[in-house]
Amino acid sequence: VHTSKEAAVAVAKEAYEEHYSKYKSPHRGMLEGSKAPVLGYVVPNGLFGSAQDQTTAPFKARLAWAVYFGNEAVWVDAGNGAVLGGVWLA
Numbered sequence: 001v002h003t004s005k006e007a008a009v010a011v012a013k014e015a016y017e018e019h020y021s022k023y024k025s026p027h028r029g030m031l032e033g034s035k036a037p038v039l040g041y042v043v044p045n046g047l048f049g050s051a052q053d054q055t056t057a058p059f060k061a062r063l064a065w066a067v068y069f070g071n072e073a074v075w076v077d078a079g080n081g082a083v084l085g086g087v088w089l090a
Contacts, residue, residue: 012067012074035068045085
């Protein structure tokens, strides 16, 4: 892990705000202290400005920080700090 939790939060906030300066969503939330960033494996997608969208198999999981904003999360690569996409939770 080369990207600190604090750096991941900063990258995620920037990506989240950039995304919602262009798009609207009923899910939009705020960074919540009760949901601390979580380190885990994700399969990159195109959300939140990610250039890492994987649309064909074989899919490759990446180690990432999941930074939560309400019911949404931005995934930040734990190695290089790039946005890997994210998820909208219902």
